[in-house]
Amino acid sequence: MKLDLSWEQAAKAMGGRVSSGNPQARFDSFFTDSRQAAPGAVFWALEGKAHDAHKFLPELARAGIGGAVVRQGKADMAAGIAQIIEVPDTLAALQSLSAYHRNRYNIPVAAVTGTNGKSSTKEMLKSIFSQKGRTCANQGNLNNQYGLPFSLLELGPEHALAVFELGASRKGDIEEIARLAKPWVAVITNVSAAHLEFFGDLETVYRTKIEIADSLPPGGTLVYNCDDPLLRRLDAQWGGNRTTFGCGEAAQMRVLDGKEGELALSYQGAEHRMPFSAPGRHNRVNAAGAAAAALAIGLGWKEIGAGLSAYKPLPGRLQVEKRGSATIIFDAYNSNPASAKAALDTLASSAQGPRVAVLGDMKELGAHSAKYHRELGAYAASLKLDKIFMAGPEMRHGYETALESGAQAATYDENFAQWLPQLKDAAAAGGTFLLKASRAMGFEEILKQL
Known part of the structure; x- marks a missing residue:
């Protein structure tokens, strides 16, 4: 980030004002993570529903930062910081500055x-x-x-x-x-x-x-x-x-x-x-x-x-790796009904068998979660895969429906650690293995173990 603005220009773009310091000083960059504090740096105090970064200002002042962007009425918390811009809302100010910069x-x-x-x-x-x-x-x-x-x-x-x-x-x-x-x-x-x-x-x-x-x-x-x-x-x-x-x-x-x-x-x-x-x-x-x-x-x-x-796929998104005689398709950055079915289609079209699906919960589906997990279980069963491993509290619905739909080789436990040894044995024998789940399921650990 190299903004090449004065504090006065930056404040105007944000819809705020320079309340302390030299308006003609250079405003080139800033940080929002208090752990990145450095002498002379500028801190932007963002606020969220459960977070208010203004609370870090006294500590950052002692660390010797050079400036801060704060909400109106919070400047007293920035005592000891030389350069201050006050704005009505720090998130809105960030967006306004980015829009101004985009227009350049x-x-x-x-x-x-x-x-x-x-x-x-x-x-x-x-x-x-x-x-x-x-x-x-x-x-x-x-x-x-x-x-x-x-x-x-x-x-x-x-x-x-x-x-x-x-x-x-x-x-x-x-x-x-x-x-x-x-x-x-x-x-x-x-x-x-x-x-x-x-x-x-x-x-x-x-x-x-x-x-x-x-x-x-x-x-x-x-x-x-x-x-x-x-x-x-x-x-x-x-x-x-x-x-x-x-x-x-x-x-x-x-x-x-x-x-x-x-x-x-x-x-x-x-x-x-x-x-x-x-x-x-x-x-x-x-x-x-x-x-x-x-x-x-x-x-x-x-x-x-x-x-x-x-083009190469991003890490965690249909990322293909060879582990011995096994091909691992790691797609556990995120998961929802459509992306899970697409990943299963990719597995089903694989020429190298056995074909094994390792499925975890799809998060943030709210009241619709059980329905979509049941549909995924039925879809996985319809593909006639050689083996299906399932984990997570919501995926129980998928497991039950997979069995009802005729899946002959489905394994479930809420905690994947319970069936991980079986999966490792299967991978050692070779085949194609799809790992698909929401990131909260922590399937990176499975990938490390294979």
Whole structure:
């Protein structure tokens, strides 16, 4: 982060005022984690529902930090800190500063949202964009109302393009942060059941995801998955520029059947084939969305082919590893009904047997949790896998339904440690093993043991 602003300029961009110190001093960067304190550094005191970072100010003053951004009425807690900006709301001020900084750079920007595949699609676009020039993108999961501003503040004169993923856990989140990113092209990967504990129902998820369209400028392009039954509504609801993608005949950017290790796309009557190593049909669909967005933003097939050929899946997202004679597909960064079924499809299509699914709870499904775990158990049973291991309190519903659906080799315990020795023996004998669960299940420990 190199903002190259004066304190006075920064305060104006935030909607605040310099209440202490030199307004012409340089305001170049800041930190929000009190553990990162350093002499002369600037601390931004963020507040959340259960957290107020202002409480760290006295300790940070003793550590010798040089400045702070605080809420009005809290400056007394920053006694001893030389430079102070006071703002009405520190989160809103952070967003305002990031919006101001975004407007300093007139470069092509794409934004990606969706229940599943947004991180992968963002990384695919980053790989494509990087063929043209240096590209700014989210690091890690900095994709919400707290994280996206930090991603935007990384923009610099060295960047030729940018791509940002936008995450949400409640209605209005996408609208709030998409206006900060100001994309030229917006991508919606899909809409499915996730975070229902917060959204309530699938209709609200849909309404939230399509908020991204309202952030587009005149002439901007909406790119969406027309295989998705909810997103197909946009055919009638969206009157602006669009490009659809998917596997169906209606898709403008269509995924074709291709051999292993290859991506085949059809667009405007022409076929385009390129090396592509990411496993799973859903990753090919994500790639189609990335290709459509790249064309909409002004890049060509040369950059698309080179970028998608170079793309590697993110850690924890269909990450393929060899362990002796076993192939491990580790996909336990997150899990919801659609992504779990897609991962199971990838396992079922594997040529190397035995095929073994290791499934853990899908979190944040709220009152719908039992229903979706039962559906997943039935789906896993329908694939006739060689073995299914299940863990977690919610996955008990999936286990019971898997047995009712005819699964002959299903094992369950709330704690995966109980069946881990059996799994290790199975992996030692070889085969393909899918590890799929929400991150809270801690399946990284299983991966370490195999």
